[in-house]
Amino acid sequence: MTSPLKRRASTGGTLHQRMRNDIEGRILSGEWPPGYRLPFEHELMSTYSCARMTANKVLSALAASGLVERRRRAGSFVARPKVHSAVLQIPDLKAEVENRGEQYGYELLERQQRGATRDDRGRLEVHLREPIIALRCRHDAAGQPFALEDRLLNLNAVPDAATQDFSQVSPSTWLVDHVPWTEAEHRISARNADATIAAELSVEVGAACLVIERWTWRSGEPITAVRFTHPADLYDLVARFTPSGQA
């Protein structure tokens, strides 16, 4: 299955792309292992008969993508991969379900204004102070409960939310279109369904659920916190990695 390393020099595209492909190829094939010192800008210049600026931009781009590290006076080196990192994409559930070609359904289960506390809300509240709206809703796929959404909204940051009734459009969908954010943290875990969750998701008590929690900030101000609870057998999260950065 391994292709017999027939690469010599790429042929199509711009000079920049060709140079980048060549270098990436050598690194990814293992021909230039981690720690290897790649050619100086000067050498690339004569190899490809290009200006230094061009070589510089190529190497800088590779450095930006994390594939090489550059040190003045020393040269550019193939970087050692540090941790197993991947890009996680968490799409809007409506789009996600419709992408699968299934019927999407949405229902608002409960709405409370002004910091009503519900025992179960747990750590979602850590970063949010009143005034908040608390919502609980359900997303369906093909007629089956697909996710439970617990949502807290900071009304100071998102005053428009107060006038929205979220009976038709889910807070997730609404937020994507109305509120920009600058920082987010996700926490992914598993739990057993308690009686309430079991009832709302139509699963048995004790069934494993995948829980995705997210806190979102904008310039340091908390915007919203959300917890999605999925029946284990209906949902997987997928994350991909490629060193070049293009997922």
Add this chain to the structure above:
Amino acid sequence: MTSPLKRRASTGGTLHQRMRNDIEGRILSGEWPPGYRLPFEHELMSTYSCARMTANKVLSALAASGLVERRRRAGSFVARPKVHSAVLQIPDLKAEVENRGEQYGYELLERQQRGATRDDRGRLEVHLREPIIALRCRHDAAGQPFALEDRLLNLNAVPDAATQDFSQVSPSTWLVDHVPWTEAEHRISARNADATIAAELSVEVGAACLVIERWTWRSGEPITAVRFTHPADLYDLVARFTPSGQA
């Protein structure tokens, strides 16, 4: 808590950085919302009295980071965030546990050469053909079972693995140091512990577990597949996002 938008123009660093900070600031503050057309290279040129090349590099860098989109003849626009994406970092478990300041323990439970099939292995095998090594091991934190690791290794891609007994060092740790990879896919899900898992993790049958599966390739050749099974209450995955790309 919200800072009163005192930014006007950054002051330190290189011109490139200052321009970039200014623009990012305006976008992240919401002053330039998604869809907003930012100044043409030409305009930035006179605003900052710089060469077009400099403006171009700034805008190109912002485009590369996904914060803006550029269209010929039309201009550069603040990008609409598409999906909620985040950088997921999955460290080596040994490092992870020791980072928490807890005692790390490791035990090899089982080893089978040459594609021995175990019913339970399930979809891990999808991409791997023989010859393979199959391992099952346990990672402990502070004396408690912390993760179960099911590991498949492609001996064609990693012949050295045949001579390694993994009784002292875990395959994860060994692989990080010995095998480069170019592509990976993760799948994160939840499941209830069956009798086997419950016994090996010292949890009750039916307890929710967080399952992280990973397939790794190198230039298209499958290297290894692994499944980590964590007791739900001992492990969360954390993922962070900042639009600038610097986790």
Add this chain to the structure above:
DNA sequence: AGGTCTTATTTGTCTATACATATTACACCG
């Protein structure tokens, strides 16, 4: 041997210019 100074080398940043390419907007014509 060990510490300090100097120098050469490499990358970092920027300017100024040139031509290529894609695409919008508009004028023109059937």
Add this chain to the structure above:
DNA sequence: CGGTGTAATATGTATAGACAAATAAGACCT
């Protein structure tokens, strides 16, 4: 009115040259 061609414009890519900043390596002195 609608389709077509054309020009204007903004970005894409590349060149050539300049100076700044960091630092590895060697020279020098103690």
